[in-house]
Amino acid sequence: MSSPPRAGVRSKRITPEFLTQLRNLRIVVLHPRDADGEVLIQQLQRIGCQVQTFWPPVQDLPDKVDVVYYAIQSNEMHAPLNFSNFEQPPAVIAVVGYENPTIFEVMLRMGATGVLSAPLRSTGVLASLVLTVGLTQEMRGYKKRVQRLEQKLLSVNQINDAKAILMRTRGVSDAEAYKIIREQAMSKRIPTEEIARAIIHADEILSGR
Structure with missing residues (x-):
């Protein structure tokens, strides 16, 4: 017998409109063009997303970006992303190959709401996108209610x-x-x-x- 959903947890229905929204997402990938980067870019393109890639990372993002995939590497300096020209900052998904306090600090500082662990596989990219987009919509809804x-x-x-x-x-x-x-x-x-x-x-x- 399945247990009832916990109070306060809202279910997100994967409607055709939501899937269409995923295919129309404008995504920036800040990741080296290595094997992991290629897996990520190819899978996002298969989903139908509009993908732009940059490496080294750029601080000022192009206009009208919905999601940013950011490779956090322990040997790199990670400048904060500039969201000043965005009415709604894009969601950030961190791509990490290591787990240590420094990596976690960078993730929190850039406001990441999703994470992918390297080495990447195509099976995890869509899941990270669905979860992050759904959570971001919920958070924006709560923020409007609070305002x-x-x-x-x-x-x-x-x-x-x-x-x-x-x-x-x-x-x-x-x-x-x-x-x-x-x-x-x-x-x-x-x-x-x-x-x-x-x-x-x-x-x-x-x-x-």
Whole structure:
């Protein structure tokens, strides 16, 4: 009898759309053109990915990259990848031939979310891609949710601060203060948060802060 899925673990369905997305990925391979590099490049091309290769590694990546495969070698200096021109940084999959603290430190520093162990075999490339792309999508979804919650919390705090100012300066109740903010927002057809920010700003000016 199979055990039920653990709470909080979301299943990722491998839909035709997801597979199409994999075939359309734009991938940069930072790996020597040795036997492992050829296995990696050929397998990615068989999947249908658009592949660009560079070695030695480049710090500034081409525009519009979805995934980076990066060979981490113990005898090489690994400059950090520059993601400043990306709205969403690409996912990074580390390719490692050794396991030691230095390699692990480099992996964590570059933000790798997947790993392939050398010597490479074609059977592991697609699995690493599926797992990394799926995890990256989940992480981006969680990040958006956190940003929305943070913005909502900020708005609530601003409205509470504005209500406190009205209660202090006009001698009204909490409910009456919120009614004033809401009516002003409705009359001007703007969010209540904007009215709250205006009240806070005016109070700062009048109080000399």
